[in-house]
Each structure stands twice: as structure tokens, then as C-alpha cells.
Amino acid sequence: METKGENTGRPTDPARFFTSKTGSNEQIPGCCSIDFTVAVVLPAGGSGERTGLSTPKQFCTFLSRPLISYTIQAFERVAWIENIVIVVAKDSLDLMVNIVQQFSHKKVKVVPGGSTRHRSIFNGLQAFQGRGEGSALKKPKVVIIHDAVRPFVEEDFLLKIAIAAKEQGASGAIRPLVSTVIATTSEGYLDHSLERAKYRASEMPQGFLYDIIYQAYVQCSEADFEFGTECLHLVLQYCGTNARLVEGPPTLWKVTYKRDLFAAESIIKETLSQTACVVTGVCEESTRLACALQKTLRAQDMHVDVISTSLRSSGTFISKDWNFIHVTVKSTCLTDLGELVKTFKESDHAVLYPVVLILVHLDVLEQSSTSERMAALGGIRDLATEAKRINILLYGILLNHIKDAEQWEEAVEHLSQITTALIKDRNPALTGQLLWV
């Protein structure tokens, strides 16, 4: 994408989106007002007909992880959400349980769904009543209902929905209409069009006092279970609760068509590509190269830190980034890299997202021959194969030191382009390659 500027189609704050796994109440204004319990029900039984794919879209994978896992993570990182109930078709129960295990999701309970969306939601609500399978979860004050295929919902909006639900009994996300809505005659002609300002698209999440939504489902008819579309209507009809509507951000969008799967993958890749950590030893040349690289990467809107340390003592920075660039002049650098891969493995660092690890080997003396250097670094292929098993994508880049200042600047620019390409594409097929600047 050759554009720059503020992005309104993805989370506005990627740092919060990706790093705050445990949630952080201090960051959110008004968050201290959450003095009640909140749980989530995620119906995930859809068949995904509109994507045209054989796999239901909640189970389609990007970067080796199914969409549903990203949505679970969006709730799991919020400290004040206690439980997440995932409702899936009976056929998908095993698959879902495996996903929860593979990506180390906590707070999650998987329950079987019903024949319609409303029956599935009701099944999910019953998990708090001890009527579903297994032991009952603690009944929450507020329950948030969301779609499995809206992975980019953010904490501040969930907070608004939860508070509005607590105060009003029910709340729902709305968005402006993108297209003009028209009424058609039965013969297929234009009848009239709606005044856009008076109408909104009803989106998810929606929030409810648990007792209200549960009572609405207990009382509602078979026809409601079969054909009803909106939970907001059920609470209005059976409990007299009129929902407060809250205007949501564009990030609430729903993965509906295959183009949305593409968009979701690109957004996640872009978000992962915004920061990098350049690790360099104490050698003067490598430090200078690291700083020059930092400058060119920053010019591309990337946030780049440079750390001068030995790779072995890298435990301190390992938690914060998805991209590491190791700049070195040492021919024994693969041993150090092997240690770093081991540290990643022990800390389960790359369970949720693939980590990019780029070795930049600078030949300062221009003494070694091409084949000597290839031989010394040839082991990168085996290390890359090992690293890929734990979701670490390892690439190598070789460059020679150039005395001419202008040529050197060009070389650094080329290095920066290759680095950015490897980080953005995050392509597993190219790991273990040694590229040349």
C-alpha cells in the first residue's frame, strides 16, 4: 500500500491493541467505574456462506492463526472481562477446543450451539446458570454479546457498551449507513429512499444486564428463536428495556466477504510492522550501521529502538516487539542467534504472532571470500527451520562495508528496503535465505 497517513480502518493504537495482554485500567478514562462483573458470549456457529469458502470464516487463518482466536484475544486482554463463552456448532467443538489450547487462551469456555443464532446465544447464557455442560460460570452483572468475526473491537468501546448496559439495561453499537437505503416495489422498481440521517446500521457488540437478556430469552417464542434478528428487540418486547445506542468506530467492521479476510490479514500485518528492535553489539561499525538503519526505517513511519548489548542478555527487551534486527560483524553470530531463538521458545513469545528475526551481517574488512562467508553463515538454514517450528521467521542479509559515503548511503537505503519488505510480507517461504545488499 503506497499511502501514508492516519488509518481509520484498524485499531487506532496498535501498541494497546497488541501488547496490553492483561489489560491496563489506568489507560482508559473512566475505567475505574467498572465496579461490576462483565462476561462475554461469542456465537461462532456461522457457516460463512458469503465468503464463498468451504471453511466457515471464523476458522479461516491468517499468519497461521484462525480469525476466532484474534477475536478471543480482543476480549482476553481486557482486565475487567472475566469469562468468554464461545458457542460453536457441535461439529466444530473439538476444533474450537484445540484452538483454545494451541493459542493458550484463558478465560474461555466452549459450549455447543443451537440450530439458530438466538438458540446459540441462549445456550451461551445458560453457561452461567449451570444448565449447560460442565460446571457453571459465575453469573455476571453485564454480558456483552459480540460476533466471532469482528476481531478489531477495542477496549474503550467495550467499556462504553458495558457502562451503557449497566445503566440502561441494554446497549448496542451503531454505525452510519455507507450506502443509501431504498425501498423497492414488488416488481423491482424504486419505491422511495430513506432519509439517511434518521437511520443507522445496527452492529455488534451489544451489552445487557445479564438478568434482563436471560429473562427475555426465557419468555420469548419459538418464532423469535427461529426468525428473530436482534437481541435488542427481545429485551424491548419482553422486558420493556429500550437500548441505548452508542456510535462505534470503523474498527467494528465484520468479516463478511473474502475481501474482508484479505483486509483483516493486511491490517494485522501492518500493525505488526510498525515497530522494531535493532540489537547490536559494542563494535563501532555495527552500532553505526544500526543507527543509520534506524534513521531510514523511521523515515518510513516505523518506530525503531536500538539496543547495544550482547544477544545473550536480551531477556529484558524480548517482551515488547514482533520484529528484531540483529546487526553484527561477528562470524560466530549464528551461535548467538540460536540462543535468542531458545529464549523466545522458552517464553512462548511467538504463540500469537509470528516474530521476524533478521540477521544483518556486515563484512567490515572485506577479507573473506564469498564462499567462505556463505559457508560460515550456511547454518542459518537449519536454524531457520528450527525457528519456524515455533513461529519465528529468520532471514539473513549480507552487506559489505563501503568507504564511499554516497555509495554507503545507498547501501543502507537498500538494506532498509529489504528489511521492510521481509517484515511486512512476513513470508514463511523465504526464511533461511541470505539476501545481499
Add this chain to the structure above:
Amino acid sequence: METKGENTGRPTDPARFFTSKTGSNEQIPGCCSIDFTVAVVLPAGGSGERTGLSTPKQFCTFLSRPLISYTIQAFERVAWIENIVIVVAKDSLDLMVNIVQQFSHKKVKVVPGGSTRHRSIFNGLQAFQGRGEGSALKKPKVVIIHDAVRPFVEEDFLLKIAIAAKEQGASGAIRPLVSTVIATTSEGYLDHSLERAKYRASEMPQGFLYDIIYQAYVQCSEADFEFGTECLHLVLQYCGTNARLVEGPPTLWKVTYKRDLFAAESIIKETLSQTACVVTGVCEESTRLACALQKTLRAQDMHVDVISTSLRSSGTFISKDWNFIHVTVKSTCLTDLGELVKTFKESDHAVLYPVVLILVHLDVLEQSSTSERMAALGGIRDLATEAKRINILLYGILLNHIKDAEQWEEAVEHLSQITTALIKDRNPALTGQLLWV
């Protein structure tokens, strides 16, 4: 994207979408019934606020080409469309004229827009009256009005819209509603929701008898010009023409948010990655490798042809593909590749899309050393730099022949993965690299 299956979010037939530059009446059932003249007006003056980008979205680029050019191409390839009038803001006139030249668009006239969408459309219509700047275009029977930011519209749907407009006076594309539409109270509460089956989203393109839409604009009020949203209403109100509504495919979607820019880029890349042409000499080993590669690429749903010929006589296949893989055992292969690049240049082959050209060099005898081979093929970097100037992305892959059948199969699989990655990512930063299997 790790999914397979039919794709409903992009053109259903990429071959037609990308290759039929001149259009082809035989392919379209009922196309012979186009015995009237059709022109297009494309208002492209939007500011693109919703993408959050500083560049209006019609000028955002993918694969080095602005979105508006893809939309123009969608009409230009249709044989029965005579003229395309692009209406742009006065500030963007020069930019637009440059785009038309750079991408060799024919049939196009660029005119300045007005202060609102309706004024811009009226300006576009006046280009057929000799009242705009420059000489008048021939007045068409039917005019199609479309959005500059819906690049995936297909010929068969344009045909339906044109015929319905000819018969009925006006026609418009509709799509099912994605979300439930609700009416809100002035206090921000739920009032009621619409019965989804009775309503549709009004989309583009729309078609009109030229005289009808022109008369509607001549008669309409300042308020219509300022605040009106639908051309369909103007013809109803001022000419009594009730539009026929035609259900359109998902490919009519509008690039609205930045996520849509991502999706558009991915769709175009995917479409370009579905076919490849493997060119191999007459040497037995390279032919065998080419056939093995064809087999593994086909297993990934790619359509792959193998041609045994010298590269120099490649003029016959040059017109049909966006991806070429040259499998060779010759150490002089760069000379041949240089000739091919020259042929591409002379035929302006890569004006619209970047072409991927992959050199696969097979070392049969295992006699040459690494550095000898690197030296022989080192010239690929200069050739790649030259090729990139004309939008050809050149990469090299080296592999050694392996006698052990199982290891050889693994090597071919690895080759296939690297090839697919290069074709799909289409990343200009990695051109000129020699990768190793």
C-alpha cells in the same frame, strides 16, 4: 491467506477481468443486443475523508498504479463503451491527465468538476453537448454513471444496467443490506428496525437514457444540486422515470475505508497470481524440473503452462501472462533474459501490472563452486534494476540437482514455495536477489 475455494469478493473470471482489453462480444450472452451507443461518466472528485488518508482514495496507488486507473480499465476493456468522461476537482486536473497518459488510457476525456457531486455529474454530461471545455463528444443513447472507487465492476453487469436503462429510461444497482437498519430516537435510543427483506442498499453503477438524465439536471433546483443524493430520484421527480433496480454482485463494493484499500490490493495481487508460464529450453533436466514445478504449483490452484522453446522466440506467449518462470541449466542465461526484458519493453507489456520474471538456475553437474556460480549470475542485479524501470520484477533461484528421489521431491516443493511467495508478494525490494533452494 490460508484458505481455498471460490471467491465471491473479486471478479469471478480473472481471465476475462485482466486479459480482454478490447472486450469481446462473443463471450457475453445477449451482448449482440447492444445496438445503441453507451458512454460513461465517472465522478472522481471525492476527498476520501473516510480512509483517513491525505490522498483522496481514487488516487491511492496499488502496485504503482492509482485506483482510478483500475476503474477506467474496467470500462475501457468493454468494446461497446465508446467514451469515458472523468470528472475531477480542478486541483487534480493535471494529475488526472498525467495518469491517463502514463497508463495509456484511450476513450477518456477529463473535465473539471463542480462543488457537489451532482454538479460534477452534470459537468460530465455536458461534455457530450459541447458546453464543457474542448470539443463535444458524440452524444450517447445511454450513459452509465459509476463511482471512481468501485474498480471491480464487470462487463456482464454493465450490460444488464445498460439494457435496463435503454428499456426503462433509468436503472440502478442494488445489494442486500449487510447490517440490520434501525431508526433511532432523537435521544439516542432504539425506535424500530426495518424489515430487511423490503429494503436494499443502492449502489453504483446506474444507467440512464442520456436525454432523460440530462433533462432532469437541466430542470432540477439549486437545492437538488446542493443536497441531493440519488440521480435515480432526479429522473423520477423531473421526468417521471421510475428506475429498474438490478441486483448486483459483491464485486460492486466501494473502496471506503483504508481496509478496503488493503483488500483491493490483495484482490489484484491474487488475481495476478493465478497463472504462470514456465519457459524451458530443450535440455532434458530443465524440462523435467519445469514439469515437476508445474505439478506442485497446480496443486496450489495455479494454472501453469510449460513451453519448451528458446527465450528469444518467446514473442508468441508474451501476451497472455503476468508471471514467467525461466528454468535453465545454461550459465549464459542472463543474456537470454536480457532479450526477454527487451521484448517486454518494446511491447509495453507491463504498463498496467508488474510482471514477475523468475530465473530458476539448475546446476546439473554440481561442478561449479558457489563463488563461480555467484559470479556468473551476479549480473542479475543490474538486469533487475533495468527491468524494474519498466515494471518487471526479476528474481533468481538457484538449485542443485539431487540424485536421491525423496530429497529431490523436497527440493522441488521448496522451489515451488519460494516461487509462489515471490509471485504473490510481488515485492519490488527483493528484485535482483539470488535465492537458494
